[in-house]
Amino acid sequence: MKILTLVRQVPDAEARVKVSGDRVDLDGTTLVIDGMDEYGVEEALRLREGDTGVEEIVALAVGPKKVEDALRTALAMGVDRAIHVETDERFDAVALSKIVAQVAGSEGSDLILLGGQEADWDSQALGAASAERLGWPQLTWTNELKVEGETLTGRHDVDDGNEGFKVNLPAVITAQQGLNEPRYPTLPNIMKAKKKELRKDDLGSFVVQPGVKYLGAEIQTRARLNKMIDGKDPQAAAEQLLDLLRNEAKVLA
Amino acid sequence: MILVVAEYAGGKLGKSTLEMMTAARECGREGPITLLVLGQDVAAVATEAAAVADQVLVGDLPALAQYNPEVWAAAVTQIAKEGEASTVLIGGSRSGREYAPRVAVKLDAPYLEDAIKLTASGDALQAQRYTYLARVTETVEASGPVIVATVKPGSFAPAAPAAAAGEQFDIELELPASRTEITGKSVEKTSRVALSEAEVIVTGGRGVGSPENFAQFVEGLADNIGAGVGATRAVVDAGWRPYAEQVGQTGKTVQPKAYIALGVSGAVQHLSGMGKSKNIIAINKDAEAPIFKVADYGIVGDVNQIVPALIAASKK
Numbered sequence A: 001m002k003i004l005t006l007v008r009q010v011p012d013a014e015a016r017v018k019v020s021g022d023r024v025d026l027d028g029t030t031l032v033i034d035g036m037d038e039y040g041v042e043e044a045l046r047l048r049e050g051d052t053g054v055e056e057i058v059a060l061a062v063g064p065k066k067v068e069d070a071l072r073t074a075l076a077m078g079v080d081r082a083i084h085v086e087t088d089e090r091f092d093a094v095a096l097s098k099i100v101a102q103v104a105g106s107e108g109s110d111l112i113l114l115g116g117q118e119a120d121w122d123s124q125a126l127g128a129a130s131a132e133r134l135g136w137p138q139l140t141w142t143n144e145l146k147v148e149g150e151t152l153t154g155r156h157d158v159d160d161g162n163e164g165f166k167v168n169l170p171a172v173i174t175a176q177q178g179l180n181e182p183r184y185p186t187l188p189n190i191m192k193a194k195k196k197e198l199r200k201d202d203l204g205s206f207v208v209q210p211g212v213k214y215l216g217a218e219i220q221t222r223a224r225l226n227k228m229i230d231g232k233d234p235q236a237a238a239e240q241l242l243d244l245l246r247n248e249a250k251v252l253a
Numbered sequence B: 001m002i003l004v005v006a007e008y009a010g011g012k013l014g015k016s017t018l019e020m021m022t023a024a025r026e027c028g029r030e031g032p033i034t035l036l037v038l039g040q041d042v043a044a045v046a047t048e049a050a051a052v053a054d055q056v057l058v059g060d061l062p063a064l065a066q067y068n069p070e071v072w073a074a075a076v077t078q079i080a081k082e083g084e085a086s087t088v089l090i091g092g093s094r095s096g097r098e099y100a101p102r103v104a105v106k107l108d109a110p111y112l113e114d115a116i117k118l119t120a121s122g123d124a125l126q127a128q129r130y131t132y133l134a135r136v137t138e139t140v141e142a143s144g145p146v147i148v149a150t151v152k153p154g155s156f157a158p159a160a161p162a163a164a165a166g167e168q169f170d171i172e173l174e175l176p177a178s179r180t181e182i183t184g185k186s187v188e189k190t191s192r193v194a195l196s197e198a199e200v201i202v203t204g205g206r207g208v209g210s211p212e213n214f215a216q217f218v219e220g221l222a223d224n225i226g227a228g229v230g231a232t233r234a235v236v237d238a239g240w241r242p243y244a245e246q247v248g249q250t251g252k253t254v255q256p257k258a259y260i261a262l263g264v265s266g267a268v269q270h271l272s273g274m275g276k277s278k279n280i281i282a283i284n285k286d287a288e289a290p291i292f293k294v295a296d297y298g299i300v301g302d303v304n305q306i307v308p309a310l311i312a313a314s315k316k
């Protein structure tokens, strides 16, 4: 089995997101591999360690030059090699899925792993769109996965709970919390990763155009009252809060 | 036509469907509004649907007894093509957001995901949507003969019934066989109001201290004021509470009138699931906790002392 993991680079959870003009401005922002994609990378590594006949694990990323860092993280975690389609253009998930499908085809991938939702564009669409282009089934929000021969079994979250599933390869799996706890790359592995192959594929070798135009971005913070009550006298604080909730906010009867 | 795919649960049309109907009526795209009902034994849902739509297409088939993304995508695509839909609106639920991209690829259409606002502008359709874990609001635009969009729950007012009931038509569908076998489902249950419906939510975080304290403080307060119960991931990971209660990036997104956070630090991943609540109330012993930055009302104090006082004072 050959596994393709998809990797995005997103702002670190602690970083403050800012907008300049009509764009999100990532200058000076610490960028990291998307935590949910990390579940996908980790799962690929565990499948191999579980001796389920994984021949190769490849990581793919599309994006600007600095996305190399996220690919290096995946390589340091244990991925065998990486492919970077370098572009500053922003592609929506449906457009991006063309690149994913073409790479999966030329790499002979049997399983694609990626995060359930992107921490930058808050999109859940790439897995499904890629599966559709490849004519594969997909399971989203997967929190348990096993491979036996050509068969995948596991559990995933659905609208009103979760369900067990059984599906044959090839397939796309999007990862959810609970699937695993991603490992930290060790220093020796970070050193080794520097020597692993990070191939650059030219955007020109893909027939892809964005289907969605980006017109603007703003940070709309809801004005908050920030009324602080001192809790030193618990009784008084509780009564003051209840009074505000009943008579000012009018959210309690 | 504007094709809206109905969402329903327990034999009743979902609020999200009524919200999509408002989006369909107000977005300014051309054509009669058609509601598509897919499933098995959905006559009651179809009748409810007819009250709000110009026409209702009903695919009531054994092959649709169980939701599957490939089957749903095939059905919606077929109807969109036959009806020459200009716009396809799908619910922004987990399931909606997993089959909508397939519909977009099949129709070779652009896809606007999880829209909170939809406005036609000439041939194009503009959408607003949240990005960067709901910290940024972006405006995006797509154009083409047909556009697929998912609509974020809670973003539009539910539509009122139309003047006259729409006509119902049974449809025939060519469906692929599902390739995924479902081997057992567990449905979330709660004795309280569901998080998606709750007007008030009380959420406990690690600062609550223990599963026993959670029951006493968080559930105790929630029951006193008729609220739903939420949890942070830290509490779910610790095994204190079921995942069904988790609010945030990898849990539920909620937008109640009041969100009461007890011993919750306010991590970005948590905020992304509750930051749009109308009122946020926080009780935390650390005055610097990030949750206070988004709070309307805050008490700096120990939940062990404040919450019992709140429970006592809120008892009528």
Ligand SMILES: Cc1cc2nc3c(=O)[nH]c(=O)nc-3n(C[C@H](O)[C@H](O)[C@H](O)COP(=O)(O)OP(=O)(O)OC[C@H]3O[C@@H](n4cnc5c(N)ncnc54)[C@H](O)[C@@H]3O)c2cc1C
Pocket (backbone or CB within 6 Å): A035, A036, A177, B204, B205, B206, B207, B208, B231, B232, B233, B234, B235, B246, B247, B248, B249, B250, B251, B252, B262, B263, B264, B265, B266, B267, B268, B269, B270, B273, B283, B284, B285, B286, B289, B301, B302, B303, B304
């Ligand atoms: C990919 C990914 C997805 C995630 N998704 C989610 C998600 O969906 N939902 C989610 O919640 N988190 C999520 N997280 C985790 C998130 O980053 C935080 O770790 C988590 O929200 C912290 O939970 P907490 O506030 O309960 O705990 P903590 O951060 O430990 O905060 C506890 C708070 O309680 C206060 N406290 C302690 N004792 C008392 C006391 N006696 N009285 C009053 N206050 C007290 C402390 O001051 C502190 O602020 C995700 C993380 C990742 C990486």
